[in-house]
Amino acid sequence: MELSRRDLMKKAGMAAVGTGFAELSLSLANKAAAAGAAEKKQDKSTDLPWPYKKLDPVTVAEEAYQGYYRGACGYGVLEAIVSPLQKEIGFPYTTLPLTLFVVQQGGVADVASLCGALNGAAHAIFLVAGGMDKKQREIAYAIIQDLFLWYEQTALPDYRPKTPRYEISKSLSGSNLCHISVSKWCKTSKFKSFSNERSERCGWLTAAVAKHTVELLNKYADGAFQAAYPLSAAAQNCRGCHDKKSKLENTRAVMDCGGCHFTPAMKQEHPKL
Amino acid sequence: MELSRRDLMKKAGMAAVGTGFAELSLSLANKAAAAGAAEKKQDKSTDLPWPYKKLDPVTVAEEAYQGYYRGACGYGVLEAIVSPLQKEIGFPYTTLPLTLFVVQQGGVADVASLCGALNGAAHAIFLVAGGMDKKQREIAYAIIQDLFLWYEQTALPDYRPKTPRYEISKSLSGSNLCHISVSKWCKTSKFKSFSNERSERCGWLTAAVAKHTVELLNKYADGAFQAAYPLSAAAQNCRGCHDKKSKLENTRAVMDCGGCHFTPAMKQEHPKL
Numbered sequence: 001m002e003l004s005r006r007d008l009m010k011k012a013g014m015a016a017v018g019t020g021f022a023e024l025s026l027s028l029a030n031k032a033a034a035a036g037a038a039e040k041k042q043d044k045s046t047d048l049p050w051p052y053k054k055l056d057p058v059t060v061a062e063e064a065y066q067g068y069y070r071g072a073c074g075y076g077v078l079e080a081i082v083s084p085l086q087k088e089i090g091f092p093y094t095t096l097p098l099t100l101f102v103v104q105q106g107g108v109a110d111v112a113s114l115c116g117a118l119n120g121a122a123h124a125i126f127l128v129a130g131g132m133d134k135k136q137r138e139i140a141y142a143i144i145q146d147l148f149l150w151y152e153q154t155a156l157p158d159y160r161p162k163t164p165r166y167e168i169s170k171s172l173s174g175s176n177l178c179h180i181s182v183s184k185w186c187k188t189s190k191f192k193s194f195s196n197e198r199s200e201r202c203g204w205l206t207a208a209v210a211k212h213t214v215e216l217l218n219k220y221a222d223g224a225f226q227a228a229y230p231l232s233a234a235a236q237n238c239r240g241c242h243d244k245k246s247k248l249e250n251t252r253a254v255m256d257c258g259g260c261h262f263t264p265a266m267k268q269e270h271p272k273l
Numbered sequence: 274m275e276l277s278r279r280d281l282m283k284k285a286g287m288a289a290v291g292t293g294f295a296e297l298s299l300s301l302a303n304k305a306a307a308a309g310a311a312e313k314k315q316d317k318s319t320d321l322p323w324p325y326k327k328l329d330p331v332t333v334a335e336e337a338y339q340g341y342y343r344g345a346c347g348y349g350v351l352e353a354i355v356s357p358l359q360k361e362i363g364f365p366y367t368t369l370p371l372t373l374f375v376v377q378q379g380g381v382a383d384v385a386s387l388c389g390a391l392n393g394a395a396h397a398i399f400l401v402a403g404g405m406d407k408k409q410r411e412i413a414y415a416i417i418q419d420l421f422l423w424y425e426q427t428a429l430p431d432y433r434p435k436t437p438r439y440e441i442s443k444s445l446s447g448s449n450l451c452h453i454s455v456s457k458w459c460k461t462s463k464f465k466s467f468s469n470e471r472s473e474r475c476g477w478l479t480a481a482v483a484k485h486t487v488e489l490l491n492k493y494a495d496g497a498f499q500a501a502y503p504l505s506a507a508a509q510n511c512r513g514c515h516d517k518k519s520k521l522e523n524t525r526a527v528m529d530c531g532g533c534h535f536t537p538a539m540k541q542e543h544p545k546l
Contacts, residue, residue: 046370071405095368097319102410103399107387109417112526113449114380114387126376132344137375144382176386177450183524192522249465251456253385266539 046092048131049140053088054221055081057214064210065161068203073116074104074123076206081124081214096127107178115178117202117209121147128217142227143216145254148176149229150212152256157204159211166200174259181205234258319365321404322413326361327494328354330487337483338434341476346389347377347396349479354397354487369400380451388451390475390482394420401490415500416489418527421449422502423485425529430477432484439473447532454478507531 060080068076078101086093101123103109104116122144130140155170171188173181182193182202191197219225231239231254238257241248260266333353341349351374359366374396376382377389395417403413428443444461446454455466455475464470492498504512504527511530514521533539 046368048370048372092370095319095370097321097365097369097400099321099403099405100396100399102405103395103403103413103417105410105414106525108392108395109399109414109421109527110525111418111421111449111528112524113421113528114392119381119387119392122376122381123373126373126382127370130372130376132372132375137378140376141378141382144376145384148382148384148386176384179524179526179528186523193525194517194522244467249467250459251385251452252379252383252466253452254382255384255386255452260533261539262541262543264541266534267541268535268537268539270535 046095048127049129050092050127051089052128052217052221054218055084055214057211060214061159061207061211062162065203065207068206071102072105073202073206074120075101077117077120077210077213078124080210112179113177115176115181117206118148118151118176121209121213124213129220143220143225146227146229147213147216149231151176153229157208159204159208161204161207166197168201168204174256176255180259232256319368321400322402323365323400324362325401325490325494327491328357328487330484333487334432334480334484335435338476338480341479344375345378346475346479347393348374350390350393350483350486351397353483385452386450388449388454390479391421391424391449394482394486397486402493416493416498419500419502420486420489422504424449426502430481432477432481434477434480439470441474441477447529449528453532505529
């Protein structure tokens with residue numbers, strides 16, 4: 001899917017309020033949809049998007065770090081964002097069964113697929129910026145894609161909790177997958193994949209993803225969100241032949257290609273045992 | 274994470290009822306936890322796990338196929354399972370904002386990471402079989418892992434909707450990722466990745482995943498769930514050196530390794546242009 005994110009965000013910002021606790025419903029391009037949502041809210045509707053009040057990124061990061069040790073990565077991010085909104089706004093946030101997002105643990109049920117912190121963040125962003133309507137989806141997806149590409153391209157964790165259990169080094173994942181993110185960190189840090197230090201690293205990462213997610217949502221609330229992490233030039237080049245509207249059009253992805261394709265780590269021969 | 278799934282399921286089945294509309298809360302090994310949950314339910318608690326009534330897999334598959342065209346893959350699976358439970362059971366299923374799961378579309382926000390049908394199914398399974406408690410998580414994770422491995426190892430879609438838009442061929446993904454699942458199907462079918470036929474294929478796949486998920490949940494409700502799709506011998510061999518409690522312990526995964534590692538598709542040289 002090719003999104004004109006800049007255009008979308010420009011539209012989304014048109015009706016935005018710039019000060020105080022901006023409710024995101026006010027920042028929607030489609031005013032008619034927002035009016036409809038407000039009307040339904042009087043009927044106790046839980047239709048998306050839900051109203052949002054800007055949160056403090058550091059407070060959320062600290063809560064996410066604590067939440068990680070209760071309910072893992074996906075829960076850690078989602079709970080740290082939704083819990084203060086339950087207090088500040090109440091309904092409909094109070095209806096959400098937060099324990100559900102525990103399932104995103106370790107790339108969903110410990111399978112090591114999509115990083116749980118990203119999965120939780122995507123769900124939080126969609127609550128605030130998403131909806132069934134195609135245009136509303138695209139607004140949320142632009143924010144989520146920017147978050148995922150930030151995660152791929154940034155040495156993480158880039159947030160240190162105030163009272164950590166261990167000191168943790170950073171690593172570059174190049175991927176949104178738990179399996180690759182953990183492997184790369186293990187290689188950099190020399191710690192084992194089921195060590196207490198690796199667990200702590202994922203706690204820091206949960207905090208870092210929650211913090212960055214809130215920074216993005218706060219920008220969106222101000223009508224100031226702009227995508228900051230485009231796909232790499234190399235991946236754009238791959239997409240020229242393989243993605244939507246290309247000659248081959250034989251795959252889909254908004255992620256780096258080089259982490260799995262044509263890299264030494266993927267070589268056909270296993271190292272000598 | 275290494276689960277003794279057989280043992281867990283044996284325990285889970287000990288208190289199970291085998292006939293009629295079995296509430297899953299009755300099939301939990303930990304009777305004290307179940308009693309606690311029932312007590313809280315009187316206080317309108319939305320604590321997991323939620324009660325379950327066995328559903329008809331084909332009815333759910335048909336609804337998932339329709340739901341796919343409204344809200345994509347993750348929504349398609351989750352809505353097709355939760356919607357009849359909203360009618361049969363009501364609260365707490367009626368509190369869930371189903372539109373939230375639209376975000377799982379195309380491997381989350383069209384990023385092509387984890388297959389949305391699997392993401393939606395994992396969340397549905399966790400509602401019925403999961404919870405914050407570690408043992409409760411492991412019960413749900415065992416079911417989810419079996420579903421994910423079924424998806425990897427089975428030629429899909431293996432369900433044909435009653436009134437399809439196109440006829441669709443099967444393909445073997447070998448992965449739980451949208452990117453790989455779509456690429457493999459495009460290669461087999463010769464259709465493009467953003468064609469109407471590929472979209473229809475994902476509709477069939479949504480139906481197939483919803484059907485299999487309900488079959489697993491119904492078995493669980495009968496206390497008869499047993500994992501049927503172990504990791505391949507090759508992947509088990511890899512884990513012997515790389516996963517939990519191994520010599521290297523430098524990664525984590527409950528998925529096939531060969532789809533990305535040491536395969537011709539991952540060769541270091543790009544085919545001649």
